[in-house]
Amino acid sequence: MKTIKIKVKNSGIVKMQFFDDFPDGNLVIGEARKNIPFDIRRVYYINNLFNKKSNRGHHAHKKLEQIIFCVNGSFVLNLDDGENKQKIIMDNPYYGVRLGQLLWHTMEKFSSDCVILVLANDYYKESDYLRSYDKFIKYLKRK
Numbered sequence: 813m814k815t816i817k818i819k820v821k822n823s824g825i826v827k828m829q830f831f832d833d834f835p836d837g838n839l840v841i842g843e844a845r846k847n848i849p850f851d852i853r854r855v856y857y858i859n860n861l862f863n864k865k866s867n868r869g870h871h872a873h874k875k876l877e878q879i880i881f882c883v884n885g886s887f888v889l890n891l892d893d894g895e896n897k898q899k900i901i902m903d904n905p906y907y908g909v910r911l912g913q914l915l916w917h918t919m920e921k922f923s924s925d926c927v928i929l930v931l932a933n934d935y936y937k938e939s940d941y942l943r944s945y946d947k948f949i950k951y952l953k954r955k
């Protein structure tokens with residue numbers, strides 16, 4: 813995953829600091845305004861992804877900035893900036909993907925041991941969501 817080139821707008825790869833040569837387990841670190849490009853106001857994680865048909869996301873944000881990590885297992889992240897689309901296999905806990913503004917995203921094909929961690933630069937606000945693809949495209953054109 814670290815070698816992929818991000819083709820969509822408002823995204824990118826975020827590299828964590830990590831120590832993976834300890835016999836007692838790996839340590840992974842992110843620091844706000846250092847490798848995490850904002851101040852973190854909210855953290856959420858998604859687990860219990862045993863349903864093979866799980867399909868999450870299906871929205872974009874107007875203002876919110878997020879970094880998404882797969883801290884265990886794997887899943888497929890689909891990104892769409894309204895012009896370019898990209899499919900990313902998330903299977904490396906040391907690299908996150910920036911979900912910047914106005915990036916439609918969906919998540920699928922979760923391994924049953926998958927755990928997703930998201931860091932966000934603001935509190936939860938339903939008014940920041942664009943929850944239909946049609947609204948997303950209209951919002952992009954309005955700008």
Ligand code: TYD
Pocket residue numbers: 854856858867868869870871936
């Ligand atoms: P949603 O962001 O749509 O989940 P996903 O993108 O992972 O599929 O959120 C699902 C529900 O959880 C929705 O009703 C809003 C609620 N929610 C909060 O209350 N706070 C939060 O921080 C998040 C991310 C979601």
